[in-house]
Amino acid sequence: MTLKELKKDKGPKEWSLESRTVSIEKTYLRGELKGSTMAESAPQLPAGYTKTAKAVAEKQAALGRSRLAEELQKFMR
Numbered sequence: 001m002t003l004k005e006l007k008k009d010k011g012p013k014e015w016s017l018e019s020r021t022v023s024i025e026k027t028y029l030r031g032e033l034k035g036s037t038m039a040e041s042a043p044q045l046p047a048g049y050t051k052t053a054k055a056v057a058e059k060q061a062a063l064g065r066s067r068l069a070e071e072l073q074k075f076m077r
Contacts, residue, residue: 003059006066015067019060026056 005018024030029046036042 003063003066005063022056022060027053
């Protein structure tokens with residue numbers, strides 16, 4: 001997995017905004033994802049949604065781990 005986002009010089013505020021954008025685009029499908037308060041009446045997820053969501057979550061977790069490790073290294077020097 002390449003994490004080109006790590007090469008950009010960003011801080012926590014930018015990371016937060018980046019994550020927000022990913023959530024809107026990939027998780028909530030730009031507001032098109034339909035939901036329900038009852039499992040019985042919940043609409044089907046779009047084809048491939050679970051696979052895509054898993055990949056996005058794994059990438060965001062990897063970014064978070066790397067960014068946290070980098071921040072911690074600043075205090076260890």
